Amino acid sequence: MRQLSNYINGTFQPAHNGRYLPVYDPSRGQVYVEAPDSDEADVAAAMAAAQAAFPGWAATSVEERFEVLMKIVAGIESRAEELALAESLDNGKPCWLAQQVDIPRAAANFRFFAQAITQFAAEAHDMGSAGFNYTLRRPLGVVVCISPWNLPLYLFTWKIAPALAAGNTVLAKPSEITPLTAFLLAEICQTAGLPAGVLNILHGLGPTVGAALTAHPQVKAISFTGSTLTGAAIARVAAPQFKKLSLELGGKNPNIIFADCDYEKMLATTLRSSFSNQGQICLCGSRIFVERSLYERFKTDFVQRVKALRVGPPLAADTQIGAVVSQVHYEKVLAYIDLAKAEGGTILCGGAPVVLAGEFAGGWYLAPTVIEGLSYDCRTNQEEIFGPVVTLQPFDTEAEVLAWANSTTYGLSATIWTQHLNRAHQLSAQLEAGIVWINTWLQRDLRTPFGGTKNSGVGREGGYEALRFFTEPKNICVGY
Ligand code: NDP
Numbered sequence: 001m002r003q004l005s006n007y008i009n010g011t012f013q014p015a016h017n018g019r020y021l022p023v024y025d026p027s028r029g030q031v032y033v034e035a036p037d038s039d040e041a042d043v044a045a046a047m048a049a050a051q052a053a054f055p056g057w058a059a060t061s062v063e064e065r066f067e068v069l070m071k072i073v074a075g076i077e078s079r080a081e082e083l084a085l086a087e088s089l090d091n092g093k094p095c096w097l098a099q100q101v102d103i104p105r106a107a108a109n110f111r112f113f114a115q116a117i118t119q120f121a122a123e124a125h126d127m128g129s130a131g132f133n134y135t136l137r138r139p140l141g142v143v144v145c146i147s148p149w150n151l152p153l154y155l156f157t158w159k160i161a162p163a164l165a166a167g168n169t170v171l172a173k174p175s176e177i178t179p180l181t182a183f184l185l186a187e188i189c190q191t192a193g194l195p196a197g198v199l200n201i202l203h204g205l206g207p208t209v210g211a212a213l214t215a216h217p218q219v220k221a222i223s224f225t226g227s228t229l230t231g232a233a234i235a236r237v238a239a240p241q242f243k244k245l246s247l248e249l250g251g252k253n254p255n256i257i258f259a260d261c262d263y264e265k266m267l268a269t270t271l272r273s274s275f276s277n278q279g280q281i282c283l284c285g286s287r288i289f290v291e292r293s294l295y296e297r298f299k300t301d302f303v304q305r306v307k308a309l310r311v312g313p314p315l316a317a318d319t320q321i322g323a324v325v326s327q328v329h330y331e332k333v334l335a336y337i338d339l340a341k342a343e344g345g346t347i348l349c350g351g352a353p354v355v356l357a358g359e360f361a362g363g364w365y366l367a368p369t370v371i372e373g374l375s376y377d378c379r380t381n382q383e384e385i386f387g388p389v390v391t392l393q394p395f396d397t398e399a400e401v402l403a404w405a406n407s408t409t410y411g412l413s414a415t416i417w418t419q420h421l422n423r424a425h426q427l428s429a430q431l432e433a434g435i436v437w438i439n440t441w442l443q444r445d446l447r448t449p450f451g452g453t454k455n456s457g458v459g460r461e462g463g464y465e466a467l468r469f470f471t472e473p474k475n476i477c478v479g480y
Contacts, residue, residue, distance in 0.1 A: 004035045004179055006042055006203055007186035009049035010196025015204065016041035021176055026092030026323035027314050029362030035179040038204035043171070043212040046200035050142040050169040051218065053197030058139045058167040062117050065165055068194055069114035075188035076107040083181055087153060088314040090180040092323030092364065093277055095315050102154045106181075109157040112446045113466070117165035120467050131479040137471040139167030140220035140244065144213045146206075146234075148226045149175035149325050150280040150386075156182050159223045160199065162466035168220075170199045171213055175226075177326055179203045206230060211237070219243060221470065225282075228384075228410075228455045235458075246459035246469050248282070248451055250384040251412030254405035255285030255441075256395075256427070259294040261417035262439065267298070271305055273415060273441040275368045278324050279388040283413045283435070283442055287381055288392050289401050295394040299372065302392075303348045306368050311354045313363070323363045324387055330364035333387035337369060340380040345371040345391070376404040384410065398427065406432045411453035415441050434460070 003020060005012035014020075015036035022031040036042070076083065083103045088095035093102070125133040145159035156174050163170045174182035186201045202209050206226075214222055214234045221244035224234055228249040238245050255273060257266055273285040290298045312319035324330050330353075337351050350369030355361060368388040374380055381391055395401040405414060413435040418424050428436040434452040437443065444450075449460035459469060 001031070002033045004033060004183040004203060006036050006038055006046075007183075007190075007199070007201040008042065008046045009053075009200065010190060012186070013045075015039065016045070021204065023090065023177070023179060024326060025089055026325055027089070027360055027363045029327065029364060032089070033180065035176060035183075035203040038202045038209040040209075040212040042202055042204070043209060043216060046171050046202055047142060047216055047218055049197035050171055050200055053195060054139075054141055054169045057169055057195060057198045060167070062120075065167065066114045066118050068192055069110050069161065069165060071192035072189055072194065073107050073110045073114065075192050076103065076110065076185075079184065079188065080104070080107070083153065083184055086180040086184060087178075088322070090178040091149065091152060092314055092325055094319045094322045096317060097277065097322075102151060106153040106157040106185075108446065109154070109161045113161040113165040116162075116463065116467060120464060122473070129480065131477065133475050133477045136474045136476065137468070138474065140470060140472055141168065142219055143168045143170055143221040143223065143470060144216075144219050145170055145172040146210055146213065146222070146224045146226065147172075147174055149178040150277060150282070152178040153181035153185065155225050156185070158461065159225070162461075163223065163470045164194075164199060166467050166470035168470055169197060171219070172199065172201050173210055173213060174201070174203070176203060176205050214238060217241060221245070223461070223469070224248070231457065244469065246451075246461060247457040248461060249412075249455060249457040250386070250410060251282045251284075251452065251456050252287060252382065252384050252408045252410040253283060253285045253413045253415070253433070254401075254431075255288045255415045256401055256405060256417065257288065257290045257294065257298065258416075258418035258420065258423070259291040260419045261294075262419065265439070266417040267301055267305065269441050270302065270417075271309075274390045275306070275309060275321060275388050276442075278321055278366070279368075279390075280325065280386055281442075282386075285413075285415050285441065286385060286390050287376075287405075288390055289395050289404060290392060292394040292396055295392075299348070299392060303370055306370055307349050309368050311356075311365050311367060313356065313360045321365075321368055321388060323365050325364075327364055329387070330366065333366055333385060333389060336380060336383070336385045336387070336389060337371075340371045340374060340389075340391070343374055343378045343380055345380060346373040347371055348392070350388070376407055382408050398423065402427060402430055406430075409455040412456035413437065413452070
C-alpha cells in the first residue's frame with residue numbers, strides 16, 4: 001500500500017509513532033493509500049522547524065516571496081493533470097470538476113497572494129501640526145492552517161498562500177479524509193525552493209494532531225475552515241491563549257427565486273448551486289424559496305433536470321454527480337433524508353443510494369434529492385446536510401421569505417434571483433449572510449471579503465483581509 005509522508009523542515013517523514021491511517025477512494029469504497037497518523041511529537045518537530053525558519057522568511061523582501069510563490073504556481077500548473085486525478089480519487093468528485101475548478105483555483109490562490117503582497121501597504125494618519133502616525137504590519141510568527149475535505153487543495157492553498165506571502169511560517173493540516181493533494185503540494189514547494197521549515201504539512205486526525213496544533217502555545221494565529229462544531233472547539237482552546245482566529249464554518253444557504261427572474265439562467269444556475277460537488281460546497285443553496293406564482297413551473301422543470309443528472313464514476317467524462325466523500329458522510333446524508341420524511345417532507349426525486357456496476361459497486365453514490373412540503377423551521381431546513389439534498393418552499397411576500405431565510409443559526413451566503421433592482425438591493429442589505437449573490441452564484445473575485453456571520457464563522461478571508469489577518473499592526477505616533 002502506498003504511504004504518504006509528513007513534510008517537516010523540508011523533508012518527507014513518517015509520523016514519529018510509525019502509525020498510519022487508511023485513506024479511502026470514495027468511488028469504490030476501498031482503501032487505496034495510507035497517511036501518517038501524526039500526534040504531538042510531530043507537531044513539536046514541525047514547530048521547531050517553523051520557529052527556526054521564521055526569522056529568515058520574515059526578513060525576505062516581498063519580491064523574493066513573490067518569486068518563490070510564483071514558482072509554486074508554475075509547479076501546480078505543470079502537474080495540474082496529476083493533481084486533478086488525485087483530487088478526484090481522494091474526494092470522489094468528477095475529475096473534470098477538479099480540472100476546471102479545484103486545481104486552477106489552487107494555482108490562482110498562490111498567484112493572487114504572490115501579487116497582492118507586492119501591493120499591500122500600511123496606513124498613515126496625519127494629525128496636522130501635531131504630528132502623524134504610521135502603521136507597521138509585520139508577520140505574526142508560526143501560524144496554523146486547517147482545512148476540510150470538500151475542496152481539499154483549493155481551500156488548503158487559500159489559507160497557506162496569504163500566510164506565506166505575509167512572511168509567516170506555517171503548520172498546515174489537510175483533512176485526513178483527503179490528504180493526497182496536500183502531500184503533492186509539499187513536493188511542489190520543495191521543488192520550487194521554498195526554504196526548509198517555512199511550510200510544514202502534517203497528516204492525521206483532527207482530535208489528535210489537529211487539536212495539538214491549535215493548542216500549541218507558540219502558535220500565533222489559526223485559520224480554520226470546517227464544521228461549526230469543530231470551530232467552536234478550536235475557539236474554546238484558542239481564546240484563553242489570545243491567538244488570532246479566523247473561522248470559516250458551516251452554512252444553510254437560502255436561494256430566493258422571484259417570479260420576475262431570468263428564468264433559464266436561474267434554472268441552470270440553481271441546478272449547479274444545489275448539486276455541484278455533490279452538494280458538498282459550503283456555499284451551496286440548500287433551501288430554495290420560490291415565489292408562489294412561479295412555484296409549480298419551477299418545481300416541474302427543476303425536478304425534470306435533476307432526474308436527468310448523471311450519477312457516475314468520477315473519471316467518466318459525462319458524470320455530473322460523483323461519489324460523496326466517505327461512508328460516514330453518506331450515512332449522515334441518508335439519515336437526513338429519513339428525517340425529512342419523518343418531518344412530513346415529500347421526496348420529489350432521489351432520496352436513495354445509487355449502486356453502480358462492477359468495480360464501483362462499493363462506492364458511496366447518492367441520487368440528487370429534492371424535497372418539498374417541509375416547514376421553514378423543521379430540522380431538515382435548519383441543520384447543515386452538506387450533500388446532494390435541497391428543499392423547495394413557496395413564499396408569498398418579501399417579508400416572509402426574508403424571515404425564513406434568516407431563521408437559521410447560520411449566515412454564510414445567500415442567492416437572490418430577480419430583475420427588480422430595488423428589491424434585490426434591499427433584500428441583500430437585510431439578509432444575515434457574509435456573501436450575497438444577485439442573479440449569479442459562486443462568482444468569485446479573490447479581492448473581496450469572504451466569510452460568514454452568526455454560526456458560519458468569525459473573520460474574513462480574501463484580498464487584503466487575509467493579509468491583515470496574517471500580520472500584526474503596530475501604530476507609531478510621531479509628535480512634532
Ligand atoms: P471538520 O470540522 O470535521 O474538519 C475540518 C478540519 O478540522 C479537518 O482537517 C479535521 O481533521 C480538523 N479537525 C477536526 N477536529 C479538530 C480539532 N478538535 N482540532 C483541530 N482540528 C480538527 O469539517 P469537515 O472536514 O467535515 O468539512 C465540512 C464542513 O466544512 C462543513 O460544515 C462545511 O460547511 C464547512 N466548510 C466551510 C467553508 C467556509 O468557507 N465557510 C468551506 C468549506 C467547508 P479530520 O478530517 O482529520 O477530522
